[in-house]
Amino acid sequence: MKRNLYITFLVIIGMLHSCEQKAEKKTVEPTMKKKAVVYQVFTRLFGNTNTTNKPWGTLKENGVGKFADFTDKALSEIKDLGITHIWYTGVPHHALINDYTAYGISNDDPDVVKGRAGSPYAVKDYYNVNPDLAVDPSKRLEEFKALIQRTHKAKMKVIIDIVPNHVARNYEGLTNPNGVSDFGANDNVSVEYDVNNNFYYIPETEFKVPEWQDGYLPLNGEQNRLSDSKFKERPAKWTGNGSRLAQPHVNDWYETVKVNYGIRPDGIKDFEDLPEGFDLRDYKAHFEFWNNKTIPDSWNKFKDIALYWLDFGVDGFRFDMAEMVPVEFWSYLNSNIKMKNPEAFLLAEVYNPQLYRDYIHKGKMDYLYDKVELYDSIKHIMKGYGWTDHIPVVQKGMADIEHHMLHFLENHDEQRIASPDFAGNAELAKPAMVVSATLSTSPTMIYFGQEVGESGAEGAGFGKPTRTSIFDYIGVPSHQRWMNNKKFDGGQLTQDELKLRDFYKRLLNFTIGSDALMGEYQEIHFFNKDHTENYDHRVLSYVRWSNDEKLIVISNFDVEESYAFELKIPEDVIAKWNLENQAYELKEELYGKINKTLFVKNGLGKLEIELQPLESFIFSVKE
Template sequence: MIKSKFIVAGVAVTMLFSGCKTKDLKMSEVKATNSKENKAVVYQVFTRLFGNKNTTNKPWGTIEENGVGKFDDFTDKALHEIKDLGVTYIWYTGVPHHALVRDYTAFGISNDDPEVVKGRAGSPYAVKDYYNVNPDLAVNPANRLQEFEDLIARTHKAGLKLIIDIVPNHIARKYEGKNNPEGVKDFGADDNVNVEYDRNNNFYYIPKAHFEIPDGDIPLNGEKNPMIDGFFDENPAKWTGNGSRKVKPDQNDWYETVKVNYGIRPDGTKDFPELPAGFDQKSYQEHFAFWQDKDVPDSWKKFKSIALYWTAKGVDGFRYDMAEMVPYEFWSYMNSAVKMKNPDAFLLAEVYNPNEYRNYIRLGKMDYLYDKVETYDKLKDIIRGKSSPDGLSDIQKGMADIEHHMLHFLDNHDEQRLASPEFAGTPERGKPLMVVSTTLSTSPTMVYFGQEVGEAGNENAGFGTHSRTSIFDYIGVPNHQRWMNGGKFDGGQLSESEKQLRDFYRRLLNFSIKSPALMGQFQEIQSVNRQNNSGYDELIYSFVRWSENQKIIVTANFSSEKTSEFDLKIPADIISKWNLKDGEYKLTDQLYQKNSVRLTVNNGEGTARVKILPSESFIFELK
């Protein structure tokens, strides 16, 4: 998540409570694939922006000036087109009611102080009421929950599943649970505010001290507002969401949020039952049973209730913000409860510390984690000329036991747009990255709305900065709006190159969700081809994937300038695994079905003559 205008890319947030690594499994004991599953594709939409047709894009613009998207904009046609792209899940980002600067008092919603809201539209990660949804997203704010429930039904009708955000580490400074179910008390309602820490307090406190507005950010860019007075009533002050214990946080702290207490003492020790040895190998059912007679902190119970509330409404899973800042014992407690209600729930976590990956997967019962600091960062370095692709093989080898759980992406709300000058520079240069990211492992693939039509995030939105599509402002997304075409969702305003780009994504993603080989085995052939292979440029990367019924060879050219021609080598051990006899075999590219080459097997080794253009990729299937 982005909590500030300022991003520190690739820095893992490691908290005091980080646990020991779970015991690594021997490779012979690991099955990295599941032949019964198909590859999943997640389409992330920033819900507030998706349906916005307004093209004004005034910095710091209001809803009236810049427009806003609604739940209703996800029409049957829109959802059909998203599914046709090759999508299996939609992540509706920014659904829970979060703090924002707009007057909804007529609907029983209190105003939020702009001094503790980032931007005008507010951060979706400063949730104000977990049992309702963002009023901006509703045609009738009084009926906003029903409008979202209708969207759940339309999504399922379209043959798609959906996930939404849950942000357990922190909540808005002015959280008001006005829609709590019967028996659910508000956060902090029973807290002892006279102490820094109590196991069952929902927050950490700075006793006898008033919260102070941080210096730096100018609320609403200097616009007058009756609530901007240099004061926010929080007494005693609470710890800030990123763990800052200052009465006056820094402007780069997550000052619009307060940190939730999960029973971690201020010295970092744990004040709750821990999972016994060996629980990294136990099922979610066994985890659920373990917690049934345990006394757990109050915050655990509150967030479990939230997750089960949305599960009961038909939400198919969750994306957990900054999950590594919350102890994995809590995740075991909550995720096992979710899985007991919906065994197929899709549970995705934002974790950036590789040393903790296995804890959050095996002990925390997460289905998927972001593969950010390994595969994503490597691909970004390659296209920016800072690295060769050879290291991709080492990354895959190092994560072989958990590769299925490491979700791949090249674009999301936190990161610079793939097509931005700060990343790939053009949508076309992003194509080989996308092919490799999608086909390298059995993990799900994620695409951020607008990525498939080359959105570069060039707008000056106000609080948000260019190269990222702002999550803090009311803004339009130009390339996406051209595809949306005034609500027709037919790409009618796209340029020819943008249409071709979207067609590329559609071909790639649809192949990926149907390919048994992509849920099968992986082996790199990079090393053998980098050795004494004339014409095999250092910016080429190749590997093979196979299952019982499908065998494919992937070759990608990360160079945007150089055409390469070479004899691609398929080593003897792969030829043997594929049970190929000496002779010739046809390899047909599965992206466009136009290119085919001959694989010649001689003395148990294979070669195929390949000519690959700049930024081109092939997914050759053995016929």
């Protein structure tokens, strides 16, 4: 809820300042030869077979997954689903409520930890990994290294989180490389701000934990020697979401502290701006620009962290709340990353559409969440009150950056499709997923359990139903049925769940092999609304093509109504495809059971269509 309110605020601000924020549009050609598909998996939940699901349950009561649960068999099944990259969410060591003092790890205070298992976005040690995820916590780095190697052996790439805007209040690096000091270790805490301080301070003031509200108490009120509504921090630091109060509100990100990137409290920047036109320059030019420049200490700290994990074997990063950090820092960080690994996969959480082009062109991001535009539009359609007419409009507005806008229907922040608060039925994802995966050249992402219709119904504790909790020890029921006691064969899935997973597997494998999906796009939706009887705003159609492949995509978002009509392919598309006035056989690429013919006469293509509720077709033209 807090993040959604923040997104709404950003969109409003972006609209008010659209004239100031608008950047020159320039189209960037895709660098990938085929589509990428990211499988986001919440690492500690993936391998957990415990079905107890006690609210606020401990690790012992509710269980936890391990790096080791990603066996060769599990990874092979993920790969066979049509996956190219795995985003292992929650890997860096974050604050949590378990006793690992035997391994030299300090206990975390429940008063500044959300849930019992802790938020993955309150990182406590950037040079190590979550000890919950290791069979032997003393060898947790070795176990993660082995997982990276297994993932690469399965021919997939590894993405992990970096959270640049904030760190845990009790940040404590145990395995820092030589010469690396902790965040805040060298800060001048007598002042609110210094360019090389890592944090902002409220001098001579004690931090106070929030006043707990609405029945919430840390650990649900369970006794814990550290849970005393106190946390020693003097002077108090600004909170992660920017609160400057010594006692943040319970709805602030009170478990974190905001990182200082050289922006004074009054908003003045203590670093150089990028020169005019530098959005048109490549990452090498950006790297050279920052070379030998004096930059804030926090910039160097996060650069060192990113390069450390690249050396470790990680192939890319998902950057949390990237727009809360200045775009100049991203120019610096991402150019350093690309100089080390030009193929690194860089994905950022940015929600303000007015900032998209700056963070892509100036910040050198590869991909941004397409949340506010495409995801929100599709969600409204799936919920029954949106029209498909909005999707071509969104795609047109993104035409110059469409390759950089990662598409998804679920992630850890969003409601599960099968939740009653979203669609209430995982089947409604089918047309939406076809559109999400085939509309553009951008990567596609799915969230573990989405492919078997997980509903996120558990009242886990801090985490509430509709989203699979990222704060609690919990089992994920539909996913557990697919795991089948770690056989990873779907042996306990229902017939409907098996069919749904088969749909995802067919669709995603088609997308990663298609040339046309990395080629041209044209909507034919509005042409058919104007010229075709029985064509409805619950239906969407468009074409995709390359030199070697021509596709016609059509989806029915209606859960009850069937549609029968003569789909028309406009004359300009037929001309671009160099088709003659004759009949062309079509192959249906998802299930291959439909035999259809495209008739071209007087330069206009016509195709008889019968669409069942929630049905989609991807037809390829055979010449």
